[in-house]
Amino acid sequence: MTGIGLVAWPPAPIRTERLVLRESEARDREAFIELNASPEVNTYLGGPRPRAELERTVPEVPGQRRGWFVVELGGAMIGTIQLKPHAPEPPGSRRLEAGETELGYLFLPETWGRGYATEACTAALEWFAGAQPGEPVVLYTQTANAPSMRLATKLGFTELERFEAYGAEQWFGVRPSVTPVE
Numbered sequence: 001m002t003g004i005g006l007v008a009w010p011p012a013p014i015r016t017e018r019l020v021l022r023e024s025e026a027r028d029r030e031a032f033i034e035l036n037a038s039p040e041v042n043t044y045l046g047g048p049r050p051r052a053e054l055e056r057t058v059p060e061v062p063g064q065r066r067g068w069f070v071v072e073l074g075g076a077m078i079g080t081i082q083l084k085p086h087a088p089e090p091p092g093s094r095r096l097e098a099g100e101t102e103l104g105y106l107f108l109p110e111t112w113g114r115g116y117a118t119e120a121c122t123a124a125l126e127w128f129a130g131a132q133p134g135e136p137v138v139l140y141t142q143t144a145n146a147p148s149m150r151l152a153t154k155l156g157f158t159e160l161e162r163f164e165a166y167g168a169e170q171w172f173g174v175r176p177s178v179t180p181v182e
C-alpha cells in the first residue's frame, strides 16, 4: 500500500502565511456541523444535512481521521481539507489506477474569495509530497462547481476524464507529485 494510508499522523501543525492546518479538536465541532448543514457548501455535494441530525450524530471530536486537516484562521476553524483513500471505482478503471489518494476541500461561505482554500490546499499537498514522494493525488468535482474547478486548476490538477454520476457531469483530475521545497 502507498498513499495517505502509510503516512504518520498527525503531523505537527502546518503554518502558512495566514493559516494553520492541524488535526481536529473538540472545539471544532460547531464549525463541522455548520459545514455539513450549510446549503451553500453542499450545493454540489448532495445537499445539506439536517442540523438536528448533525447535533445528535457528530462525535465530540469530529473529523478524527488520517489526512483530515482543520484549517484555522485567527484561532477559529474556517474549513477542512481531506487527503483520503481514493473513492471506490471499478477494478481496472483509469480513475482507480490514477492514484491512491484523493483531495477534498470544504470552506465556510463567509471565507470564500480570499485565497484561503488555495493557500491551505497548497500547504497540504506540499506536506503530502514530502511524506509520500512521487505519489500523485486525484480529485473529483462537478463541472458546474466553478470555484472548485478554478481551485483544482490553480493547484495543478489536470483533467483525466469527465463522466456522469448523481445526475451531473463530474470532473476527475490528477496532480503529479511535486518535489517539496526544502
Ligand SMILES: CC(C)(COP(=O)(O)OP(=O)(O)OC[C@H]1O[C@@H](n2cnc3c(N)ncnc32)[C@H](O)[C@@H]1OP(=O)(O)O)[C@@H](O)C(=O)NCCC(=O)NCCS
Binding pocket: 040, 041, 042, 044, 045, 103, 104, 105, 106, 107, 108, 111, 112, 113, 114, 115, 116, 117, 118, 119, 140, 141, 145, 147, 148, 150, 151
Ligand atoms: C471550492 C472552494 C473551497 C473554493 O473556495 P474559494 O475561496 O473560491 O477558493 P480560493 O481560496 O482559491 O479563492 C479564490 C478567490 O479568492 C480571490 N482572492 C482574494 N484574495 C486572494 C489572495 N490573497 N490570494 C489568492 N486569491 C485571492 C481570488 O481572486 C479568487 O476569486 P475568484 O474565485 O472570484 O476568481 C469553496 O467554494 C467551497 O468550500 N465550496 C463548497 C465545498 C465544495 O464544493 N467543495 C468541492 C468538493 S471537491
